Amino acid sequence: MKILVIGGMHGNEPLGIGLVKKFLRYPVKNIDVIFANEEAIKRNSRFIKRDLNRSFPGDDKSRDYETRRASFLLNLSKKYDLVLDFHNTHCPNNDCTFVGESATDLLFEASSWMGLKKVIVANYDCMNKYSPNCISVEISLNSKLVDQNIWYKKIILLSKMKKLKE
Secondary structure (H helix, E strand, C coil): CCEEEEECCCCCCHHHHHHHHHHHHCCECCEEEEECCHHHHHHCCCCCCCCHHHCCCCCCCCCCHHHHHHHHHHHHHCCCCEEEEEEEECCCCCCEEEEECCCCHHHHHHHHHCCCCCEEEECCCCHHHHCCCEEEEEEECCCCCCCHHHHHHHHHHHHCCCCCCC
């Protein structure tokens, strides 16, 4: 399975940023990574002018960085079987995933396999709404799962599966 891992959709959410850095240091076949909002990451800010995760589907001709970036990420996501977009929340005990209304069974199976049984269907303008192969992984900052090493191992195992029900 070919996987894209996205970190830093919001530049102040550490799990995805750390995870992308780990995969850059220790690359794995069939797993690509990208920093979603590099400008916000540099500033340790949620976003620059507008929330990147609310900028989808984006517009590659826009003058706005985040609007162009949303279009780029959406087009990039089409090249993968599964896209994992990592987020953090200050809300305690709220480890979950978000999928779009057009999510395939694969996304629900992957969420369950990763140990995240709470799946929220997003019907607002976010990447999940426009990318049927995208799961947003939301991990509470106080959770034991806010550990890039846990996710690094899980994603490697996930990438080796042909079907999740194996």
